[in-house]
Amino acid sequence: MTAFALAWRTARRYRARAVLAVVGVAVIGALNFDMLMLSRGLLLSFATMINSTGYDIRVAGASTLPLSRSPLTDATTLMNEVAALPEVDAVALIRTAGAVLAAPGRPPEGAELIGSTDPAGLGIWKQATGGDLTSAPNGATASAVISRPLAVRLGLSAGSTISVRVRIVDSLSAMPPVTLRVAGIAEFPFESQQASIVATTMDGFKAAYGGVLNDEASFMFARSRPPAGAEAAADAINRLRTDIHAFSNEQVIANFGRNAFTYFRQISVVLSATTAAFSMLLVATLLTVSVNQRLGEVAALRALGISRRRIASTLLWEAALLVGIGGVLALPLGELLATVLDKILRRMPGLPSGLHFFIFERNALVLHAAVLAVTAVVAAMYPVWLAVHLPIAQTLRQEVS
Amino acid sequence: MSGSGDVVVAQALSRVFPMAAGPVTAVREVSLRVDRGDYIAIGGPSGCGKSTLLHLLGCVDTPSSGTVRFEGRDVGALSDSERGKIRLTRIGFVFQRFFLLPMLTAWENIELPQSEAGVPAAERRARTRELLEYVGLSARAEHLPSQLSGGEMQRVAVARALANRPALLLADEPTGELDEATGDHIAALFDRVHADGTAIVLVTHNASLAARAKTRRAMRSGVLE
Amino acid sequence: MTLAVRGSWFAVRCAFVVLLLCGRAFADAAAPPDVLVSRQLLAKAHLKVGDVVTLSGDSAGSRARRFRVAGVYEPTPDPMKFNAERIEARLHLDDMLALTEDPADPSTSDAVSVINVTLPNAADQSSARTFSRSLSARTPFVVSAATADADNATFVVIDRFHTAIAAVTVIGSTAFLLALMVIRAEERKETVGVLRLIGISRKTIMTEVVVEGLLVAVAGAAAGVLIAAAAQGAVNRFFQHRYDTTLIFMRVSPKIALRSIAVAVPVGVVAGAVASWTLLRRGASSLVRR
Numbered sequence: 001m002t003a004f005a006l007a008w009r010t011a012r013r014y015r016a017r018a019v020l021a022v023v024g025v026a027v028i029g030a031l032n033f034d035m036l037m038l039s040r041g042l043l044l045s046f047a048t049m050i051n052s053t054g055y056d057i058r059v060a061g062a063s064t065l066p067l068s069r070s071p072l073t074d075a076t077t078l079m080n081e082v083a084a085l086p087e088v089d090a091v092a093l094i095r096t097a098g099a100v101l102a103a104p105g106r107p108p109e110g111a112e113l114i115g116s117t118d119p120a121g122l123g124i125w126k127q128a129t130g131g132d133l134t135s136a137p138n139g140a141t142a143s144a145v146i147s148r149p150l151a152v153r154l155g156l157s158a159g160s161t162i163s164v165r166v167r168i169v170d171s172l173s174a175m176p177p178v179t180l181r182v183a184g185i186a187e188f189p190f191e192s193q194q195a196s197i198v199a200t201t202m203d204g205f206k207a208a209y210g211g212v213l214n215d216e217a218s219f220m221f222a223r224s225r226p227p228a229g230a231e232a233a234a235d236a237i238n239r240l241r242t243d244i245h246a247f248s249n250e251q252v253i254a255n256f257g258r259n260a261f262t263y264f265r266q267i268s269v270v271l272s273a274t275t276a277a278f279s280m281l282l283v284a285t286l287l288t289v290s291v292n293q294r295l296g297e298v299a300a301l302r303a304l305g306i307s308r309r310r311i312a313s314t315l316l317w318e319a320a321l322l323v324g325i326g327g328v329l330a331l332p333l334g335e336l337l338a339t340v341l342d343k344i345l346r347r348m349p350g351l352p353s354g355l356h357f358f359i360f361e362r363n364a365l366v367l368h369a370a371v372l373a374v375t376a377v378v379a380a381m382y383p384v385w386l387a388v389h390l391p392i393a394q395t396l397r398q399e400v401s
Numbered sequence: 402m403s404g405s406g407d408v409v410v411a412q413a414l415s416r417v418f419p420m421a422a423g424p425v426t427a428v429r430e431v432s433l434r435v436d437r438g439d440y441i442a443i444g445g446p447s448g449c450g451k452s453t454l455l456h457l458l459g460c461v462d463t464p465s466s467g468t469v470r471f472e473g474r475d476v477g478a479l480s481d482s483e484r485g486k487i488r489l490t491r492i493g494f495v496f497q498r499f500f501l502l503p504m505l506t507a508w509e510n511i512e513l514p515q516s517e518a519g520v521p522a523a524e525r526r527a528r529t530r531e532l533l534e535y536v537g538l539s540a541r542a543e544h545l546p547s548q549l550s551g552g553e554m555q556r557v558a559v560a561r562a563l564a565n566r567p568a569l570l571l572a573d574e575p576t577g578e579l580d581e582a583t584g585d586h587i588a589a590l591f592d593r594v595h596a597d598g599t600a601i602v603l604v605t606h607n608a609s610l611a612a613r614a615k616t617r618r619a620m621r622s623g624v625l626e
Numbered sequence: 627m628t629l630a631v632r633g634s635w636f637a638v639r640c641a642f643v644v645l646l647l648c649g650r651a652f653a654d655a656a657a658p659p660d661v662l663v664s665r666q667l668l669a670k671a672h673l674k675v676g677d678v679v680t681l682s683g684d685s686a687g688s689r690a691r692r693f694r695v696a697g698v699y700e701p702t703p704d705p706m707k708f709n710a711e712r713i714e715a716r717l718h719l720d721d722m723l724a725l726t727e728d729p730a731d732p733s734t735s736d737a738v739s740v741i742n743v744t745l746p747n748a749a750d751q752s753s754a755r756t757f758s759r760s761l762s763a764r765t766p767f768v769v770s771a772a773t774a775d776a777d778n779a780t781f782v783v784i785d786r787f788h789t790a791i792a793a794v795t796v797i798g799s800t801a802f803l804l805a806l807m808v809i810r811a812e813e814r815k816e817t818v819g820v821l822r823l824i825g826i827s828r829k830t831i832m833t834e835v836v837v838e839g840l841l842v843a844v845a846g847a848a849a850g851v852l853i854a855a856a857a858q859g860a861v862n863r864f865f866q867h868r869y870d871t872t873l874i875f876m877r878v879s880p881k882i883a884l885r886s887i888a889v890a891v892p893v894g895v896v897a898g899a900v901a902s903w904t905l906l907r908r909g910a911s912s913l914v915r916r
Contacts (some may be wrong), residue, residue, distance in 0.1 A: 013504030017805040024801035282802040300500030305489020391461035
C-alpha cells in the first residue's frame with residue numbers, strides 16, 4: 001500500500017475532520033487567491049482600459065504625471081503638427097470643464113463637460129445606445145452624448161435636450177447656458193460610476209463658452225502608425241515642443257502601477273502572507289493533534305519495522321490531500337468571493353467605472369499553487385518530526401498504561 | 402559467543418530511565434539466550450521490567466549497558482534503519498492493544514509489512530491469504546478492525562506479525578485485553594506458530610498461557626530469575 | 627473658513643510650484659511674506675526655517691514672488707492622500723490669490739476653488755444636507771454637498787471590504803475549529819461512554835463541555851485580542867514608514883475588541899458543543915467498545 005493510499009484511507013476513516021479541514025483550507029485559500037488577484041488586479045484592469053481606447057499615446061502639458069490635466073497651449077497647431085508626423089496615424093484633442101445642468105423644477109446638478117475632436121469618442125466613451133456626435137439632424141444645436149447615470153437621473157434619452165452652463169474656475173464671470181441635443185447614451189469607463197458627463201464636439205464645447213475660447217486642450221490622444229510603434233511616436237511628439245510630454249500606454253500603465261492604489265497592493269501582500277501563515281498554522285495544528293491521537297499506532301508501526309520515511313511520506317500526503325483538495329475548491333470559491341469584494345470596492349466614490357480590483361491571471365494561479373505546496377510541506381514538518389522521532393518503547397508503554 | 406542455533410542473545414543487559422525523582426533501573430544485568438524453536442514465557446508483577454526487556458530483545462529500545470546480538474549481529478552497532486529492517490523482516494511483534502490500523506481491512510493490515518519489505522504483489526496476496534487461513538479469518542478479510550471482536554483483532558495482529566516469516570515472535574501481554582476463552586484460542590494459535598518453527602518470547606500474567614511455554618522465567622525488580 | 631484645494635482623481639493638482647531655493651534671507655526693503663512648508667517639502671527641497679523661496683502659480687514661473695519660510699508643519703494625515711507625497715505649502719489667502727490671479731480677468735483676484743463651511747452643530751449631518759440643498763437653491767451656479775456624503779463614502783467602502791475579509795476568515799477558522807473539536811471529542815469517546823454507562827446524564831456532560839468550551843474560548847479570544855493589539859504596532863509602523871505619514875492604519879479599539887470576543891466566544895462554545903453532541907447522541911456502549 002503506497003503512502004498516498006494510506007493517507008487517503010486515513011482521510012476517509014476520519015471523514016468529519018478531513019471534510020472540515022478541507023472546507024477551512026478552501027475558505028482561507030479562496031481569500032489568499034483573491035489577495036493574489038488583488039495585488040495586480042487594478043493594474044491589469046487599468047491596462048485593459050487604456051489599451052482598449054483605440055489610442056496608444058497620451059499627451060499632457062509638461063508634467064511628469066501622464067494622467068494629469070495640465071493644459072496644452074496652441075492645441076490646434078500642436079494637433080496638426082502631431083498628425084503630420086510619419087509615426088502618427090490619428091490624433092484627437094480632449095478638453096474638459098466643470099458644468100452645471102439646469103433642469104426645470106430640479107436643483108442644479110454638477111456635471112463634467114467634455115469636448116472631443118473625435119466624434120466616436122475613442123478613448124473617452126463607449127457608445128451604449130443611440131447615435132454618436134456625428135448624428136446631428138438639426139445643425140443649429142450641437143449634439144451631446146451623456147452618461148447613463150445622468151440619463152437615468154434626469155429621465156433623458158436620445159432626442160432630449162439639455163441646458164448646460166459651463167463653470168469658469170477662479171472667476172466671477174458666468175456663461176449663459178447652451179442647449180445640447182442628446183444623440184446617445186454612453187459608458188465613460190474612466191469616470192466614476194455615478195458621474196454626470198456630457199460629451200460634445202469641440203464646436204459644442206466652444207459654444208458653451210459663448211464661441212470665444214483660448215486654444216487649449218486638457219490632453220491629446222494619438223495612435224501610432226505601424227511599424228513605428230508607440231514609443232517611437234511618443235519620442236517624435238516629445239521632440240516637437242518642450243512644454244508637452246507624450247506618454248505611451250505602457251508608460252501610463254507603469255506610472256499608474258507606481259502611484260495609484262498602492263494601498264491595495266500593500267494590503268494584498270499583508271493579507272496574502274497572513275492567510276498563508278494562518279493556513280499553515282491551522283493545518284499544522286490539525287495534523288499534530290491527529291498524530292498525537294494516533295501515537296500508539298505510529299509507535300506500533302515503527303516497532304513492526306515500518307520505516308520513518310514511510311511514516312513521514314504518509315503524513316506529508318495527508319497534508320497534501322487536505323491542502324490540495326481545499327486549494328482546488330478555493331478557486332471557484334475565490335472567484336465568487338472576488339465578485340463580492342469587487343462589488344464592495346467598486347462603490348468607492350470617484351473610481352473609474354471601468355476599473356476592477358480583482359482580475360484573474362495565470363500568475364495568480366501559479367502563485368496560489370506554490371503557496372499551497374509550501375503550506376502543505378511546512379504544516380507537515382512538525383507532525384512529521386513528532387512521528388518519526390517518537391520514542392517507540394516509551395510510547396508503547398504509555399499507550400498500555 | 403553465539404551459536405548457529407540462537408536467534409537473540411542478550412548479555413548483561415541493563416536499562417535505566419532517568420526520572421525527575423531519580424533514575425529507575427527497569428532491567429538489571431539480564432542475560433538471556435533465545436534459540437530457534439524456543440518458547441519462553443516471562444512472568445512477573447507489574448512494573449518489574451518485562452515489557453522493557455521485550456523491547457530490548459526486539460530492537461525497539463537500546464540498552465543503557467550490555468549487548469544484544471540478533472542472529473550474530475551486534476544490534477548496538479547497527480544504525481536505526483538497519484534495526485528497523487531487522488524488526489520488519491526477522492521479528493514479529495504482537496501487542497496487548499492489537500494496534501491494528503483502523504482504516505485498513507484485516508487483509509490490508511497483514512499486507513502492510515510485506516509491502517514495506519518490498520515483497521512482490523503476487524507473493525503478498527498468496528502469503529496474506531495463507532495467513533488469514535492460518536488464523537481462521539479468511540471470511541473476515543475485508544472487515545475493518547472496528548467490525549472485528551477482540552479475539553479476531555488479536556488473530557489478525559498475530560498474522561501481521563508473521564507476515565514476513567520472522568525468526569522470532571515477541572508478544573507483550575497478548576491476551577491482556579481478552580476474556581479467558583478467547584485467550585485460550587490465542588494461546589492455541591501461539592502453539593501452532595511455535596510448532597511451525599518460530600521462536601517465541603512472550604510476556605504474560607496469564608498462567609494458562611504461560612504454562613504452554615517450554616520455558617518459564619520470572620522477573621522481579623528488573624532481574625530475570 | 628478655510629481654503630481647500632480639490633484634486634483630481636489621478637493626480638494632485640498643484641496650485642503652485644517652488645522654483646528657487648535660497649540659503650540665506652536678504653533684507654528686502656519690504657520683508658517677504660511668510661509661508662509655511664510641509665515637513666516633506668522641507669526635506670525634499672533641503673530648506674530650513676528662515677530661507678527665502680520663490681513661488682509661482684505656473685510652471686513657466688510667471689509673476690513669481692519671494693516668501694520667507696516661517697515654519698514647517700506636519701500635514702494633517704489625510705486618508706484620501708496617504709500615498710501622495712505631501713509636497714505642499716500654506717500661504718495667507720491674499721498671497722495665494724496674488725500668485726494665481728489672471729491679470730486679464732480682475733475677478734480672479736477674488737475667486738476661490740472651494741469654500742468649506744462649518745455649521746454651529748457640526749456633528750449633525752442632516753442639518754448639513756439641508757443647508758447644502760438650500761444653498762444650491764439660492765446660488766444656482768454653485769454646487770454644494772455635505773462632506774459626510776463625500777468623504778465618508780470611501781471609508782464606508784473600505785470598512786465593508788475589511789469586514790467582508792474578516793467574515794471570510796471567521797468562517798474558515800470555524801471550519802478548522804470544528805475539525806479540532808471533533809478530534810478532541812473522539813479522544814474523549816471512552817471517557818464519555820464510561821460516564822454515560824455509570825448514569826451521568828447527557829445534560830450534565832454537555833454542561834461540562836459547554837463550561838469548558840466557554841473558558842477556553844474566552845481565554846483564546848482574549849489572547850487573540852492581545853496578539854492583535856501587538857500586531858497593530860507592527861502594521862502601523864510598516865505603513866507609516868512606507869507612506870511617510872503619521873496616519874493610523876489599524877487600531878484595536880475597545881469596541882473592536884469586544885466585537886471580536888463577542889464573535890469568538892460563541893463560535894468556540896458552539897463548536898465544542900456540536901462536536902460533543904455528535905458523541906452524546908450515540909449509545910453509551912458503542913462509545914466504550916473498541
